[in-house]
């Protein structure tokens with residue numbers, strides 16, 4: 001639960017108050033198979049602009065999983081920018097996040113951001129070459145001898161001995 005105490009903000013209207021925290025959130029937020037959301041680290045600047053609260057900062061997701069292309073294990077922090085207004089619960093605001101009294105529960109907003117903003121695939125590096133579809137060699141580590149350019153029906157026919 002990402003819960004923030006606003007007492008200090010109420011005393012400093014319009015000023016930024018720093019907030020940091022580490023949380024364990026549900027692995028199910030990740031779009032990657034067999035991946036774990038080890039930790040979520042947030043660093044926020046929170047400002048109270050009566051009656052609403054603005055939170056701006058970064059959500060760091062520490063993810064443990066496997067590269068989509070080469071299947072190598074990955075342990076990495078993915079930082080997502082975050083900026084959201086929280087409305088006082090007595091306001092008429094219907095879509096949007098709310099808080100009441102001095103307690104602001106940002107769990108849903110943080111989870112929503114993770115679901116919406118994480119990249120669709122997990123890669124060990126942007127230009128990962130993946131595995132050879134024929135022999136399974138990790139092409140980031142070495143080149144295999146498979147000739148993939150001839151992988152078609154015609155080449156199979158050509159190799160038959162008459």
Ligand SMILES: [Zn+2]
Pocket residue numbers: 067068069070071072123124125128129130
């Ligand atoms: Zn990879």
Ligand SMILES: [Zn+2]
Pocket residue numbers: 132133134135136137144145146
């Ligand atoms: Zn190969």
